Structure formats: C-alpha cells, structure tokens
Amino acid sequence: MKLKRRQCFSNIAKCAFLLALLAVLVLLVARMWHPSLTAPFGLRGSPGTCRDEGDHANQSSVEEVEEATNSHGKKNDTITGVTGLQEPGPVKTTQMKGRDFNATLVHGLFPYIINEPAKCQGGRATPFLVFIITTVASEVEARSAIRQTWANQTLVPGVAVLRLFLLGKLGGELGGSQQRMLQEESAEHHDIIQQDFVESYNNMTLKTLMGLHWVARYCPHAGYVMKTDSDMFINTEYLIHKLLRPELKPKTNYYTGRIIEHELAHRDKKNRWYMSEEEYGKAEYPAFCSGTGYVLSADLADKILRVSLATHIVHLEDVHVGLCLSQLGVKPTKTSIWLFNHYHVPFTRCMYSNLITSHQITPKELLQYWTRQQKNKNICQRMGLGNL
Structure with missing residues (x-):
C-alpha cells in the first residue's frame, strides 16, 4: 500500500513538473508573439517596466518618450525626443484632439521644473529685450561668462534687459547630480527655466517653444525677444541702439537675423540637419533665420506658440519657427549681411x-x-x- 502511495506521489510530482515546464514554454512563446503580455512580470526592457534612466546618455539613437502633463493632471499628446545625432528622428506631435488647447497655452507643452514667473512683475520695468538662450546643465562656465558680458542685465543704462537660460532634463545619476547643481545655480541667479522633457539636440524646438511660452505667459508686454545659443558673442549695445532703437515704439510682426533662403531639406541621414520626408514632405524650406541668433517682436511669441500647437513640430528649431511664421504671413526683415553671423568671425x-x-x-x-x-x-x- 505504501509503495502504491509513493508511486502516486511520484506521478503527481512528475505531472506538476511537466505542467510547470509547459507553462514556461507558453510564456516564452507568448513573449515572442505578444511582448506586451509579459509586461506585468517586470522583464527588463519590456513595455511597462522601469528602464535605467541613464541608458539613453550612452546610446546614439535611443528614443525617449515623455508624456506632457498639464497642471490639471490631463495628459497631453506625447512628443518623442531622440538622443544623439547619428539617427535623428522626427519630433512628433498629433493634432489637438484630446488636448485642452487653452490649458496648454497657459501651462506650456510640458510641466515647468524650474520657473521664474515673477521676473516681469513686482514693479520691475517692462523689458525692452528678452534673451532666451539655449544651454545644457553642464555649461556652467558658458553661462557665467554670458552673465558677465553680453547678457548682463545692467549693461545698457535706461534699457531693461532680461536673460533666461533654457534647459531640458537629463535622467540617470549624472542627470540627478546636474539637477541639484542647476537648482543651486537657479537659486543664486534666478535666470534659469526648465521643463520636463528629455535634454537632446533633437528637442531644441521644445526649448525654443518653452522660451516663447514663458514670454507670452509671463512677460507679454516685452518689446523684443532674441533667441540665441550659449556659444555666441552678442553685441547687445549695437543690437539695442542701432537696430531696435528703444526711443521708437516696438515693431510688431518683426523677425530678423541671418536669413537663409531656398534651403533644401537634407535627406542624407549622416547629415547633422537631416530631415526625413515623413517629418517634412516638401523639398525646400520657407525663408528662415539661423538659430544661432534671431530677433522677434514679442507679439510673435504667442502667435508662434498657437501655430505650433495646431501643426506638426519639426526638430530643427530655426526651421520650425520659420515654418510657423510663414503660415502667419510674416517674412524675415533683411539687414546688413555683416550683422548676424552664423560662423566664427575673426576678432578685431x-x-x-x-x-x-x-x-x-x-x-x-x-x-x-x-x-x-x-x-x-x-x-x-x-x-x-x-x-x-
């Protein structure tokens, strides 16, 4: 009798082992055919799991998708940012379906991590010129030099000038360390704004839109906006006194810089300015100003933002601004070709x-x-x- 019981238990154990083996095989087959089915089990790299935030910093063409959320907790459309320059992909946004248009105009495409909403308030003079300067967290030395030179807010007596540095966010341990340093720098200088999107060359358009949103939302009565980069020399006094002239009423629908006309979209993936046909279908761009430094009348900040929210965003930010202004019927104003230089001018x-x-x-x-x-x-x- 005991022998029969042992044989019965042995058979049950064998059956249980075979069933477990069969279950594993079924799971593996399911993962091959339907990867999403395995997400709840926490398999590394599968949808729904937490990936190492630092991975994207060491990969040349990994897409990081961030979901934009407004202050009401509603998810905006997702925008894809691509890290690295080898395989740039399109920055995609769908149309306004499901998005609260007015809420996005108020709160921006992404939540602010660092903001300075009161810089144009509290009895301060309305800025004649606002610099919005693209940078990354590691460029501490560049920002320090800019503060001491062309973006010194007391440089031009009697003319209110305001500077803002524009940043996205890095993940991983390095990103966390840089974020703490950035918060300290912000507390000292109060000239940094940052939103919760991936820091990437291909998200430069999002940086510019963030800067324009800030002007439209928090400083709508400013005279002019200059978008520029952190590796630039700007002759602020010449810009203000010779070109913009604060003694005159600020212009409207004004856009100028180094004008680029009849530029063909680059279709070679190895080119830094590669633009796929999916992202931009036409062969030629409308006239636009080089993103190294262009000037807008401040009334255009809100107008560009509204056009951007209703259209497809392209990842080349100067091209995108040019496309928006073309839709608005605003053409670049020509100036001397010696004024705005998108290359290094030998110093004298x-x-x-x-x-x-x-x-x-x-x-x-x-x-x-x-x-x-x-x-x-x-x-x-x-x-x-x-x-x-």
Missing part, C-alpha cells in the same frame, strides 16, 4: 563693435573678446572703421 575690436553675432565662441574667448571690444569701443565708429 572694430569688427566686433559693428556686428551683432559671432558663433562658436568659447567662454574664455568671450571674456577676452568682450574686454577688448568694450575698451574704447566708440573709437572705431568715430573713425569710420566699422568693417575692420
């Missing part, structure tokens, strides 16, 4: 006294050039040596 004191932008300037060069240009800066103009 007279040359830099009579231009507005020069590109690819290191923080060390910026401090050196600025000191030399500021010394006796009016001599070149009095002697008629503006092109030297």
